[in-house]
Amino acid sequence: MIVIVGPTAVGKSELALHLTKYFPAEIISADSRQIYRYMDIGTNKPTPAERLSVPHHVIDVVEPDQDFSLAIYHQLANEALKAIQQKENLPLMVGGSGLYVWSLVEGWKIPQVPPNQKLRDQLEARAEQEGSQRLYLELQDIDPTAAETINPNNTRRIIRALEIYDATGQPSSQLQRKEVPDFPILLIGLTQERSELYEMIDWRVDRMIQRGLVEEVEQLLEKGYSPSLPSMSGIGYRQIVQFLRNEVTLREAIDRIKYETHRLARHQYAWFRPGDNRIHWFNTSKIKAGVNLTILNKVKRLVESFIS
RNA sequence: GGAGGGGUGCCGGAGUGGUUAAUCGGAGCAGACUGUAAAUCUGCCGCCCUGACGGGCUACGUGGGUUCAAAUCCUACCCCCUCCA
Numbered sequence: 001m002i003v004i005v006g007p008t009a010v011g012k013s014e015l016a017l018h019l020t021k022y023f024p025a026e027i028i029s030a031d032s033r034q035i036y037r038y039m040d041i042g043t044n045k046p047t048p049a050e051r052l053s054v055p056h057h058v059i060d061v062v063e064p065d066q067d068f069s070l071a072i073y074h075q076l077a078n079e080a081l082k083a084i085q086q087k088e089n090l091p092l093m094v095g096g097s098g099l100y101v102w103s104l105v106e107g108w109k110i111p112q113v114p115p116n117q118k119l120r121d122q123l124e125a126r127a128e129q130e131g132s133q134r135l136y137l138e139l140q141d142i143d144p145t146a147a148e149t150i151n152p153n154n155t156r157r158i159i160r161a162l163e164i165y166d167a168t169g170q171p172s173s174q175l176q177r178k179e180v181p182d183f184p185i186l187l188i189g190l191t192q193e194r195s196e197l198y199e200m201i202d203w204r205v206d207r208m209i210q211r212g213l214v215e216e217v218e219q220l221l222e223k224g225y226s227p228s229l230p231s232m233s234g235i236g237y238r239q240i241v242q243f244l245r246n247e248v249t250l251r252e253a254i255d256r257i258k259y260e261t262h263r264l265a266r267h268q269y270a271w272f273r274p275g276d277n278r279i280h281w282f283n284t285s286k287i288k289a290g291v292n293l294t295i296l297n298k299v300k301r302l303v304e305s306f307i308s
Numbered sequence: 309g310g311a312g313g314g315g316u317g318c319c320g321g322a323g324u325g326g327u328u329a330a331u332c333g334g335a336g337c338a339g340a341c342u343g344u345a346a347a348u349c350u351g352c353c354g355c356c357c358u359g360a361c362g363g364g365c366u367a368c369g370u371g372g373g374u375u376c377a378a379a380u381c382c383u384a385c386c387c388c389c390u391c392c393a
Binding site: 008031032033043067068069070071072073074096097098099100102103106108109110111112113114115149150151152153154155156157160163164172175176177178230233234235236237238256259260261262263264266267268270271 | 334335336337338339340341342343344345346347348349350
């Protein structure tokens with residue numbers, strides 16, 4: 001499997017599409033937002049034409065009001081992977097959702113404990129009243145290892161750890177395993193100087209507006225999707241909803257989308273570190289239109305030697 | 309021409325004599341992460357020295373002044389905004 005990682009807007013998809021011209025590849029998306037149907041512009045999904053020319057997996061897999069999670073992603077991506085491998089095509093994973101990427105690349109075994117909404121509501125209410133510290137103390141008691149890595153203020157993660165204990169009687173830290181995949185993986189990372197990346201992001205956000213992001217959000221609202229859904233809380237959607245409710249001007253909404261996307265890019269670097277030597281990094285700084293020929297050729301050679 | 313309001317750190321915006329390098333928000337920087345992950349959460353954030361404690365320097369439009377002490381009071385000047393004409 002080839003995996004292309006990096007922050008949003010560096011040109012991962014573009015590079016991937018170029019590669020599919022030279023190799024019989026199919027793309028597996030590792031993007032936590034492109035999974036939602038009807039959310040095309042704001043998530044910068046590949047175009048219908050692109051998706052017609054190359055099979056794309058794990059895109060448009062759920063309705064905006066359906067639950068999604070790492071575990072579901074893990075399963076879908078694994079199924080796609082097996083199917084591609086059976087066809088003897090080259091699986092090409094592309095995406096910026098670090099959690100999703102590493103879960104596959106490192107072969108995480110995710111604790112099979114689906115969300116227990118009743119328990120969650122209950123614990124959330126308690127956190128509200130008694131403070132998350134109280135829950136944290138309980139977690140320390142039953143799962144000290146997990147408690148060590150969870151901040152006492154991070155109610156959401158405390159609750160999940162408690163939820164796992166509630167369901168299995170075991171500390172979540174005991175259930176976390178890795179099973180390294182039995183096939184070789186080539187990791188390619190794209191990076192770019194920070195200020196240039198921010199410019200690319202800003203440009204792309206402006207284009208999303210031109211392409212009709214506001215209308216896309218209006219349509220989602222018309223279809224009855226609540227702004228409080230996780231899907232609608234994604235960057236671009238949340239801010240446009242605020243604009244449509246007259247809480248901010250369009251100008252402000254656009255600025256916020258840009259800033260939030262900058263933050264997203266920074267967070268993505270926490271998952272894909274330029275110092276991580278498992279990743280073959282390519283710097284696209286100073287290159288106007290994303291991926292240029294030099295980099296494409298280098299990557300091509302790398303892939304060629306990898307598959308031979 | 310007349311009346312009034314205001315100039316604070318990258319931006320917005322508190323603060324009206326000392327405990328203020330200056331609440332808070334944004335931006336920026338750094339980090340955690342195994343069923344919400346574009347989520348949730350954490351740290352830093354004037355400059356210089358220090359790993360940290362701490363120390364030094366410069367700061368609230370500009371120049372004077374009052375005071376032991378001023379972003380906060382007085383004064384002159386510059387600039388901005390609103391209303392009336």
